[in-house]
Amino acid sequence: xxxxxxxxxxxxxxxxxxxxxxxxxxxxxxxxxxxxxxxxxxxxxxxxxxxxxxxxxxxxxxxxxxxxxxxxxxxxxxxxxxxxxxxxxxxxxxxxxxxxxxxxxxxxxxxxxxxxxxxxxxxxxxxxxxxxxxxxxxxxxxxxxxxxxxxxxxxxxxxxxxxxxxxxxxxxxxxxxxxxxxxxxxxxxxxxxxxxxxx
Amino acid sequence: xxxxxxxxxxxxxxxxxxxxxxxxxxxxxxxxxxxxxxxxxxxxxxxxxxxxxxxxxxxxxxxxxxxxxxxxxxxxxxxxxxxxxxxxxxxxxxxxxxxxxxxxxxxxxxxxxxxxxxxxxxxxxxxxxxxxxxxxxxxxxxxxxxxxxxxxxxxxxxxxxxxxxxxxxxxxxxxxxxxxxxxxxxxxxxxxxxxxxxx
Numbered sequence: 001x002x003x004x005x006x007x008x009x010x011x012x013x014x015x016x017x018x019x020x021x022x023x024x025x026x027x028x029x030x031x032x033x034x035x036x037x038x039x040x041x042x043x044x045x046x047x048x049x050x051x052x053x054x055x056x057x058x059x060x061x062x063x064x065x066x067x068x069x070x071x072x073x074x075x076x077x078x079x080x081x082x083x084x085x086x087x088x089x090x091x092x093x094x095x096x097x098x099x100x101x102x103x104x105x106x107x108x109x110x111x112x113x114x115x116x117x118x119x120x121x122x123x124x125x126x127x128x129x130x131x132x133x134x135x136x137x138x139x140x141x142x143x144x145x146x147x148x149x150x151x152x153x154x155x156x157x158x159x160x161x162x163x164x165x166x167x168x169x170x171x172x173x174x175x176x177x178x179x180x181x182x183x184x185x186x187x188x189x190x191x192x193x194x195x196x197x198x199x
Numbered sequence: 200x201x202x203x204x205x206x207x208x209x210x211x212x213x214x215x216x217x218x219x220x221x222x223x224x225x226x227x228x229x230x231x232x233x234x235x236x237x238x239x240x241x242x243x244x245x246x247x248x249x250x251x252x253x254x255x256x257x258x259x260x261x262x263x264x265x266x267x268x269x270x271x272x273x274x275x276x277x278x279x280x281x282x283x284x285x286x287x288x289x290x291x292x293x294x295x296x297x298x299x300x301x302x303x304x305x306x307x308x309x310x311x312x313x314x315x316x317x318x319x320x321x322x323x324x325x326x327x328x329x330x331x332x333x334x335x336x337x338x339x340x341x342x343x344x345x346x347x348x349x350x351x352x353x354x355x356x357x358x359x360x361x362x363x364x365x366x367x368x369x370x371x372x373x374x375x376x377x378x379x380x381x382x383x384x385x386x387x388x389x390x391x392x393x394x395x396x397x398x
Contacts, residue, residue: 027226147393154365154386161364162357169356187353194346195394 010048013038014059022102026056026110056110063103064125067096071132082140083197086159087189089133093163094181094188097170108168130156137196146196159192209247212237213258221301225255225309255309262302263324266295270331281339282396285358286388288332292362293380293387296369307367329355336395345395358391 016038020029031052035042049055071092078088097104134156140146166184215237219228230251234241248254270291277287296303333355339345365383 150390151386154383155390157364157368158361158387158390161361161367163360164364165356165360166353168360184353187350188357191349191354191357191391191394193394194396194398195390195392197393199393 005047009038009040009044011062013040013045013048013055014062017055017059018063018102018106021056021059021110022105026052031055059106061125063106064129068125068128068132071129075132075136081145082136082143083145083193086133086136086140086196087185087193089136090159090163090189090192091182091185094167094170094185097167098181101171104167104171108164108171130160133159140196144198147198150196155196162188162192204246208237208239208243210261212239212244212247212254213261216254216258217262217301217305220255220258220309221304225251230254258305260324262305263328267324267327267331270328274331274335280344281335281342282344282392285332285335285339285395286384286392288335289358289362289387289391290381290384293366293369293384296366297380300370303366303370307363307370329359332358339395343397346397349395354395361387361391 013034017029017034020034020037023029024033029052031045032042034055035045038045045055049058071089074088074092075085078085096107134152137146137150137152137155141148141150141152166188170180170184212233216228216233219233219236222228223232228251230244231241233254234244237244244254248257270288273287273291274284277284295306333351336345336349336351336354340347340349340351365387369379369383
């Protein structure tokens, strides 16, 4: 029985927590259920995380880091105009419902639950995710493809809200079917690109 | 001590629940705290509501009915074009942060918490609220002020998401200051009206 901490075991606990939170909801989930799912002793969890709230925040940060990394990769691969990359980002966000349904549930449902006790927590990873969008809007404002009179921060927040609501809808109405995601992304892309372009 | 049920006492319990849920969060709030706030005996709550979940759903439906009624009144007073009424609706939604901060917190934070156990619940009041927006978009599509190729249901949902996120931002960053709301509403109105108008 090894008692030393390993990154692998930490990841196993986080993966188990994601599954248990998605199935049972954060407030109903018990640390012992996460331990059982991760096949570790209850006490092992507390070697890595102070309590259930700490586990939630660490899970959130870990998964946001993953999503931010993926987003930067997609943006790099896409290249081209800011508007094209905004469309790509919309698609990438909605595809979470298809690719990682538990993660989609976690960020659309559990994240709001945490908003309550996370009020003091600055949520830097969420801000970083928003910033990808804000940077694209500001880039478009510099090259003239996005209206200069818009507040890039407010637009990024509004777009995130629309994406989050759409991801929630895809998540709650059973799990997303493959053909729904590109269509929803196209509609949102049309709506927002028309909304932010100069007349 | 009157044991009969009255609409006034029911309203008093709902008002107390809104306050307690906003302060303590739904999951942490206890029925006994709601009873204390409403100045009724603990058992009295159960004359009106089966349990805490039932209280949450009834509170939500009651407040959504109020918001839908107010929205219809505002739409009637505003009159004019569909786009003008969409702008008015955006302002009305964000003004909740200013006028009823506890209610803003309830619909942006607690509602998502309930999404978990409300999955089987169809949420007819939320659908009715969304439908006000959808009807405006469809009206605009009929009179040519809104692009016909947009899916009105998806656009309504996206707009609600943006509004909800903005209301959450106004709620979480301390309570909304009077000057922020009209500015945020104007930005969102510009963004969406440009997004849905024909080129």
